[in-house]
Amino acid sequence: MAERKVNTTSTQVAKLAGVSQSAVSRAFTPGASIAESTRRKVFHAARKLGYQPNAIARSLSTKRSKIIGIVIANVTTNPFYPEVLDALSRRFQQRGQRVMLFVVTRDQNLDDILPQFLEYRVDGILLTAATLSSAMAHECARLGVPITLFNRSVPDAHASSFCCDNIEGGRMAARLLMESGHHQVAFVAGSNDTSTSLERERGFREELKKHGLEPCIDMGEFSYQGAFDAARRLMKLPKSPDAVFCANDIMAIGVLDALRHAEQKKVPEEVSVIGFDDIPMAAWPSYNLTTIRQPIERMIDSAVNDLLDRINQNTIAPKQELVRGDLVVRSSAKLPSGLSSGYVISTSETRNV
Amino acid sequence: MAERKVNTTSTQVAKLAGVSQSAVSRAFTPGASIAESTRRKVFHAARKLGYQPNAIARSLSTKRSKIIGIVIANVTTNPFYPEVLDALSRRFQQRGQRVMLFVVTRDQNLDDILPQFLEYRVDGILLTAATLSSAMAHECARLGVPITLFNRSVPDAHASSFCCDNIEGGRMAARLLMESGHHQVAFVAGSNDTSTSLERERGFREELKKHGLEPCIDMGEFSYQGAFDAARRLMKLPKSPDAVFCANDIMAIGVLDALRHAEQKKVPEEVSVIGFDDIPMAAWPSYNLTTIRQPIERMIDSAVNDLLDRINQNTIAPKQELVRGDLVVRSSAKLPSGLSSGYVISTSETRNV
DNA sequence: TGCATGTTTGCATAGGCATTCATTATTTTT
DNA sequence: AAAAATAATGAATGCCTATGCAAACATGCA
Structure with a gap:
């Protein structure tokens, strides 16, 4: 197993900038309480050291991974789904979420896939052309991970669903x-x-x-x-x-x-x-x-909005939406x-x- | 911002199983030094509490995310690329790696995308139908993150490339x-x-x-x-x-x-x-x-093997491979x-x- | 029984960042 | 100019797991 090179840490940046590690963290946190002057000092030092904030450590600390799990089926057999994937990926990207992807076959059982998402503490899950066992739906609900289905109706009140009528x-x-x-x-x-x-x-x-x-x-x-x-x-x-x-x-x-x-x-x-x-x-x-x-774009918009809303406010109930074609x-x-x-x-x- | 529900931790499992947290960790680590009997105790307690190991924390600790960053272009305009994505996703899945995906347009600049991969400390990066600036290639090399290009020739000795002839x-x-x-x-x-x-x-x-x-x-x-x-x-x-x-x-x-x-x-x-x-x-x-x-399958096999090999042994030099059609x-x-x-x-x- | 190996186990700590809390610097108010 | 309010800062701690190390235990052999 190869040694991974060591990345620069916030502490090293702090030392170079002559501030505390907390200050570095705040410099990279939008809206944090930090003077513009120190933020500049921090950025300067960060650039000099080639510092990249460690999203893994951040996720551990904040308990939010900023990762959405997407499962998609039929991607090679139906050109509709590459369109869907493209649109989804862009939307989530725009909204500051990364995408962890699983490509599956139509009949593949998701009960082996979703736990992998859960291990990575994804913020939410979006399933396309794939169905959800109600056991899994419960498990995700228990853990507070919202699920949205795209183009499949919902088997369970725990998930949202966005379909064409x-x-x-x-x-x-x-x-x-x-x-x-x-x-x-x-x-x-x-x-x-x-x-x-x-x-x-x-x-x-x-x-x-x-x-x-x-x-x-x-x-x-x-x-x-x-x-x-x-x-x-x-x-x-x-x-x-x-x-x-x-x-x-x-x-x-x-x-x-x-x-x-x-x-x-x-x-x-x-x-x-x-x-x-x-x-x-x-x-x-x-x-x-x-x-x-x-109407892909509209459906995707709704689905993405719903999922992100439910991530940010876990009191929102899942919804089922039909969009006319x-x-x-x-x-x-x-x-x-x-x-x-x-x-x-x-x-x-x-x-x- | 909604509170994320708290997941069970290894410590809680440990308490229930009457062992130390280390034991729990070892129970979930293949090849670790642990007696079969305690492993069973641990699994039993884990199941009872619905414990999922936290891959984020593990990544932080091991400095390996088990995530591969994939960038793919043309996914809606050329059916070839959904095939590629499908094959890639399966291969990496088989090899125990997750996939973080970016869908881009052919001309999109990756200099904004790759840093996002680096923040998440991906173990390696695979680019399909996308080109790499040599600045980025250097940056990744500096951080020890191997890059493999699929279907683009390499602009830089720091990356591997797998192409059809x-x-x-x-x-x-x-x-x-x-x-x-x-x-x-x-x-x-x-x-x-x-x-x-x-x-x-x-x-x-x-x-x-x-x-x-x-x-x-x-x-x-x-x-x-x-x-x-x-x-x-x-x-x-x-x-x-x-x-x-x-x-x-x-x-x-x-x-x-x-x-x-x-x-x-x-x-x-x-x-x-x-x-x-x-x-x-x-x-x-x-x-x-x-x-x-x-020959997609063969090309993908080679590309995936190369990337994983270079992840596991950072002394391996990047290679350029041509596959005849x-x-x-x-x-x-x-x-x-x-x-x-x-x-x-x-x-x-x-x-x- | 006693000693040498080898196996298991738990303790303690590292990994990098966010965040709380208490403290200090700055601005606003009067 | 003093008092009050606000902003900025750093020290300390938590997030959850993996792992080095030393201690405890088990096994084999003489």
Whole structure:
């Protein structure tokens, strides 16, 4: 084991500056009671010695690590999540928090991960596309570490949750398809243990029912390839669908490719396709995907604010928030009369549940 | 500011178990000198109190944080980097290291970021798609914090670097295009301050020169849209190219889309397109991109091993390693006779420079 | 039984910073 | 100019764990 070189300490800076160690500490603490002149002396000495305050020692002393634990899944399979990670990282950075990251698979159990966060005394935990066991939720609550879920509904009153209004999203997709006169519709699900997929399906179903229709369902495993295969199965059905709604964009793209390249179907003339998320790729000319946009920035803002608020004031109760998505009309689904591609039907609003 | 609830400490566990605090510490330290019977007593008491060792205090005491700082850029614009992040995160996790993450933009200056890592006394730093000022490299060397660059060549003897052999990759692309009889070739660059783009261009140029050709160059800014626009400009040239090599896959895909959807060109019949990276999308039926594969897993393995080795033994000198890529032949580029789609020309090997 | 090894154990301290408390310097008030 | 209030300072202590050291204990062997 190599010896780590010794870093300059506040005491050494103090000696050089001719002040006490306390003064050095105060010089680096915004709002501390210290004369401007001594602060300058301290900074001067600090610079000379290449002093970096030791955040580890500070954390031990203040009992705040200024670290947020983030768990993220699907980062390689769904371009939506890199967007989320990017936005999260920036927000926390802006707010003076560091990020400790775990990349997991969708089905990975977090009960081994979260304790590692707890060992490092993270100030809060944000879970993306990952679910929380209620035992862990309790444990974190007991230790006073707030948890916020992003894009998963909450299993427990101990955590906050920020989601897109998936049910309404499903309804919007169904409405569009009904208005443009489809008769045989399908839903490509992600997986049956994921609230996003289940809720989108539910809203979709509900709305179709009003028109006396029932979707046929296939499973796309939240992946391009899974959806590609699902589309091929769907087209082999006796009554093959004239519209497919997918639980997310990456699957919608898989379906589109399957329809065009493996099934020789014209989209949207023969089959309409709708996705969910509005990832950047959805706007690419090859796809031009009609989809439900999740307002990432707004959702992230809310989630980050909530988590930081609860860190700073532990009396704040966790909350569940639903954010409405927007229907982004492009050209992968037949247009109802009166609607043109490029139109965004914005119903964005936020509501508490 | 909310009071953080007090966690159980080793002293409390000690009291309950009827041993000293040292014993508790030893019980949680693999390889420490402690009787199995007392270890059991300790674990029992620890479990009863819900004790989590405090990694912050441990870090302060051992002067090792077990944290690796990772900086990653392009995470939303290039699917290659989510793959890299995923692989990195898993590797470090396996090796018992946590990851502190910063997501940055390509041009963001790291001189504000790295000091934050240093404050937290990270054990090592890994930079992906980001460049390092030589001042910072020195600072880290002074403090004994090893740095490893991934996919950027090293500006300084103080850091290690792990790259794909970009020059050879460029040559491979050129060779393929020459063998299949192209006469007017173009290169879509990423940016002129990035070693990857410059080196790929250089190898491409070198090999073309042997055939008396010179590529015309345009700039795609490492993005889908940038490359889309570049392709349109290229096709407007008096001598429009019959082959385009792109500095990465996401740009190749942008070029493909531009050619097919905006320029009505057949690919590969009228124009061949070659990318670099072999991101998952490259294999999608819509694109079927011929490309140079970067062997991510192998590169990451080497990079992680190197960094951890240098952390554990600070006498090890930083090294620069080049890993050969493989030419993955699909159908976005005309095939030379004797070669069929699906073929992978593997020249993979690693060499030190 | 007695001595030499080897193993366990606890005490005491270090690690770097923040913070309380008591003290001193400075400013404001009258 | 004195009194009162405020600001700035340093000494001492706490945060929690790891570890060097010496003492206590256990084991093997003669």
